[in-house]
């Protein structure tokens with residue numbers, strides 16, 4: 001047993017890949033609830049609690065965390081198998097930002113006291129997180145955020161609002177970027193906090209999206225008192241902490257799960273429309289399959305950094321671009337092959353089956369925006385990977401240059 005009370009039955013990395021795959025597959029197929037396979041929307045915690053608590057009790061909730069922090073410590077190839085098996089069976093993801101983002105961030109930026117305080121709740125799934133970065137006037141230009149955290153004795157007093165906060169109405173904690181020094185230049189005066197959403201003064205309001213789902217929220221803060229101990233990193237140094245969280249997020253968005261699921265759906269539609277053997281369709285399918293394979297290889301190299309407890313560099317942006325735009329290309333071909341059914345929302349008759357044709361499209365469309373838009377990712381690659389100069393200001397534009405979500409100037 002490690003200091004977080006999680007026991008691993010064995011060192012999973014010592015197993016042959018095929019043996020490990022069979023073990024994971026057997027666990028999922030025997031215990032994952034049939035009615036929750038391939039859900040068309042994000043599930044609420046009450047719907048999926050039993051499964052994820054089972055995973056937590058088995059010690060399987062944090063596959064990429066090092067074992068010393070309560071994870072499975074899977075090396076990249078095993079991690080990919082673990083994720084692929086979930087995707088193959090249509091296992092839903094829960095609001096797992098605690099596992100995928102907060103855990104690795106605390107390992108790198110938290111104090112030992114903060115790790116002891118926050119990691120156990122994440123590992124048991126009692127504490128689930130959302131991301132409070134974006135504001136009405138601060139998306140790509142995140143450093144212009146205005147939510148204010150003013151120091152008052154042993155607490156900060158937070159006032160302001162966040163928007164597009166995914167599933168804030170179904171989690172327990174929010175990671176928050178707030179301005180602690182209003183006089184400092186853009187990203188220099190920002191701090192990073194972990195806040196319990198039950199704290200007095202916080203109001204959460206869901207927003208309905210184009211697909212009719214209520215997954216996004218607005219979060220309002222009115223004189224919310226947050227203990228100083230909930231600040232991660234130094235005061236006014238939260239930008240780097242927030243950036244590291246974004247890099248973990250980009251690895252997570254870049255898993256081959258979403259395009260692999262889309263590919264499966266594409267093959268089904270092609271079969272139902274009797275087009276599987278069409279030479280043109282076969283050629284396009286082969287091309288997309290290769291692209292998913294390339295994504296898997298790319299993902300493996302970034303996952304290796306996470307498994308070693310590190311933080312990916314700015315080049316991780318390519319992973320986010322590739323995964324999301326590939327899914328979008330697959331979604332477009334699904335729509336094309338589905339014919340008239342490709343324009344109908346919800347379950348629709350295709351051949352002799354009922355299928356949700358637009359499901360992949362609805363997943364792909366926002367993915368090029370969340371986690372930092374793909375335009376901004378391209379800027380990151382241009383500036384921080386290729387070393388290209390910033391774009392010149394527009395003629396007559398006297399505004400200071402903006403600091404995009406990437407923190408590219410930080």
Ligand SMILES: Cc1cc2nc3c(=O)[nH]c(=O)nc-3n(C[C@H](O)[C@H](O)[C@H](O)COP(=O)(O)OP(=O)(O)OC[C@H]3O[C@@H](n4cnc5c(N)ncnc54)[C@H](O)[C@@H]3O)c2cc1C
Nearest residue numbers: 131132133134139140164165166366369370371372373375
């Ligand atoms: C489904 C979904 C879930 C989300 N979940 C969360 C969440 O949980 N927490 C959270 O904090 N945020 C979340 N977001 C918000 C997301 O991070 C922002 O939408 C994103 O960063 C873009 O910001 P914006 O919407 O303000 O658009 P803007 O920044 O106004 O951008 C508008 C357009 O201009 C382009 N653009 C902007 N700046 C540049 C530039 N410098 N160069 C080139 N093009 C540029 C953008 O690419 C975009 O196309 C979510 C968004 C979506 C769609």
